[in-house]
Amino acid sequence: MAVGLSNTRHAADEEARAEVDVLNSRLEKTTQLTKKIQACLGRLEATGKSVREVSGPLTGETKKLQVLGNNIDAVIAAIERLRQPADSKNDEEAIIRQGPEKAGLSNYLNSIKRLNKALADMKTSNLRANQQTMADLQRLIKSGNTQLENSFDKMLRAETPRSIEPLQYTTKNTPFPLLTQDKISRLSLMNSYVSGNSLSENPLIKIYADVRGQYLQQTLVNLAYASVNTAKKKSPDAIYRSGTNGIGMYAQAMEGLFVAEYDNICNIFMRQDWGPAFQMTCQAPLAELARTIRELNNHIKAHLNTDCYLAYEVIEIMSNLSNNIEERTGELKSTLAAALKPVRETGKSSLAELLEETKRRVGALQTLPSDGSPVPVVSETMQRLQTMVDFLRPISSIMISLGDGGWRSGAAANASMDGIPSLASFDIGADGKEIFAHYCTDTIDALMSALEQKARVLLKGKSIWGVLLANSVTIIERMIRDSDLKPLLEGKLGVLETWRKKAKAYYAEACKDVSMHLFDVIHTNRTQRPPSGSSESASILKGLSSKDKDSIKAKFQIFNASFDELVARHKTYSMEREVRQMFAKDTQQMLEPLYNRFWDRYHEIDKGKGKYVKYDKSSIAAVFLSLY
Structure with missing residues (x-):
């Protein structure tokens, strides 16, 4: 039993030793393999170093070859692109020759844009071989631009009548006609191209101004003539009445036309071109307006005593026109101020001139009525002041600019009123009324003083002087009381009371002479007053x-x-x-x-x-x- 067990253990040990021997054998082989691998790695590292030393320059050259290849490809592509305009020149030329109408405006504009781009690319390449092609492209572009401008002109003229009858719109208070929306769209499209490619001034602005400016001028020319003709009166001595001159209708039509034209311009041109285009378009009708105002001014100066009121009316009408247009467009104020200047200066100087004219007219009298009846210059002077009330707004603005008493001793010549008055200056406030009242009393005093001096020379006897002066005072007072002068001069007529007292004193001289015979210096010896x-x-x-x-x-x-x-x-x-x-x-x-x-x-x-x-x-x- 023991022997059996011993044999079994011995067999297990032998088996274990055999396995260890196998493992040791494998370990030895692994160690040998590791050494071989290490030797190989050593040799491989030495070999790799040599390869890197050799392959480095080869890699740089390879990269250079790649860049060169890319550049060659780019050049080939650029050459292909440069050849395209030359290849397509005939196609673009055919479109340009057709013109915008036949080719279609959008197609035509795209063709010009392509030509411009092609020309820009060629200029960038600067290849001498493309010089002829560049010249051809420039010729085509110039031709295309010219045809485009001509088409703009033709289309605008076809849409613009020679003139219209402005009274059809002013009398009915309807807006003046605009260009049709279809034409505005096409004209605007043309302008968007031209303005975007124009290096200097936009040539379409001048074309527009020439065409539409003539239309505005021709539409307004009859009203300009009417303004001058209505200033001429059948009776030279007739006093001008408000609204009897055509200048009001002229200004109303001008405002309507100009505002409509500004709307057209805003719909066609770029924002920065609105002002220049509007001013250039209105240049011709504004020149006609300036001529009209100069002619009216000459007439007013020749008939100042009766037509000074026309000057005041022109000042107010044209000032309102300027303010209204400026409010709507922001333009033309200085141009209208320059046109109005002659009449404005006449209106400003008229106050002093009329005062002096009153003195001159009295001084020029060769006779005075022997019965003391009033002379016409008295009622005529008061009629002038009465009529001035109808123009109190512009007169008030003039007087405010002159200052109180500015009409005396040439002070009016030194007053400044160069610009068109603003709307605020036409507000008839207390100052304007007060100054006008002072002007009226100055006029009355100057008239009475001149009459007194003339009576002393031409009439004998103080009583007749008193009658003449008292009659004049009464007529003046009556004409104030029965007119719109009353509220303006109420409480300010001390000057009339002064002259009335003087008239009474003159007339009382004769009574004093008579009364002298009723005084006695006879005394009685009676001590008591008799019954x-x-x-x-x-x-x-x-x-x-x-x-x-x-x-x-x-x-x-x-x-x-x-x-x-x-x-x-x-x-x-x-x-x-x-x-x-x-x-x-x-x-x-x-x-x-x-x-x-x-x-x-x-x-x-x-x-x-x-x-x-x-x-x-x-x-x-x-x-x-x-x-x-």
Whole structure:
């Protein structure tokens, strides 16, 4: 049993030793293999180093060859591209020769764009071999641009009438016609190409301005002529009335046309070209407007006394036109200001000139009415002031620019009003009304002063001076009261009261001369006042000497003669009703109390026979009443 076990263990040990021997054998082979591998790696590393040393330059050359190949491919491609314009030149030339109408505008513009691109590419290559082709392309492009401009001109002219009747639109208050949307689209497409390729000024702007400018001018020319013709009057002395000149309709039509034209321009041209295109288009009609205003100004200056109001109307109308157009377009203000300048200067200087003209007209009078009746220059001067109220807006702006009193002593010549007034300057505020009121009172004072000086030279007697001045004051006052001058001059007519007092003082001189005969320096020796009435007169006369009684008789006789002469003269004067009543009242108040006193004291001088005492109290009172 033990032997069996021993044999079994021995067999297991032998088997284990055999396995170890196998493993050791394999390990030895692995070690040998590792050594061989290490030897191989060593040899391989040495060989790789040699390969790198050899292959490095070869790789650089290979890369250079690759770049060169790519460059050659690019050159070949560029040559192919450069050959394309030359190859397609005939096709593009055929399109250009057809023109925009036959080829179609879009196709035509694309052709020109391709030609421009081809030319740009050739210029970049700078190959001498392409010089002829470049010249051909330039010729085609120039021809294409010229045809495009001609097509723009032709299309615009076909769409633009020679003129239209502006009154059909102004009287109905309808907008002026615009270019059709189809034509605007085509014209805008042409402009988008030309403006994008134009190195200098856009040539289409001038074409547009020439065509449309003629249309605007021809449409407005009849209204320009009408403005000049309506300034001419059948009666040269007729005062100009607001709205009777054609300038208002002219300006209204111009505004409508210009605003419509600006809309056309904005729809066709680029934003930066709107202003230049609009100004150039309006140049011809604005030149016609300037000529019209110069002609009107010449007429106004030749008839300043009656037509100065036309100057004020032109100033307001053209200023409103300028403000309206500027508000809509932002343009033309300075151009319109330059056109308006002649009339504006005339309007500015007219205030001082009219004041001087009033003095000259009075100074030129060779005679004055011997009955003291008013002269026409008074009512004519007031008519001028009345009419000025109808133009108070522009006159107010002129006066504000002159300043209060700026019409005196040549001050108007130094006032500045170069630009067109803004809308604010036409606001008739307190300042404008106040200055106008001062101008009116200055005019009235100058008129009255001139009349007084002329009366002193041409009329004899202070009473007739007073009648003339009082009549003039009354007419002036009446024409103010019965017109729109009243609210403007209310409370500012102290100048009239001054002249009325002066007139009354002149007229009272004759009454003073008569009244001198009613003063006595005769004294009685009675210590107590005698009773009134006849007994008073009789008592006084009893105390008089014969010499004193003769003096009283003479005073009655001289008074009677001078009083009768005063009454007769009063009745021969031509007086306004208010003036006659005023002077009658003054005469009565001055003479009647004096005469009644004198009569009370001395009427018994002729014992009722009437030889010396012509009037009793009641009869002389009746005479005074007859003076009214």
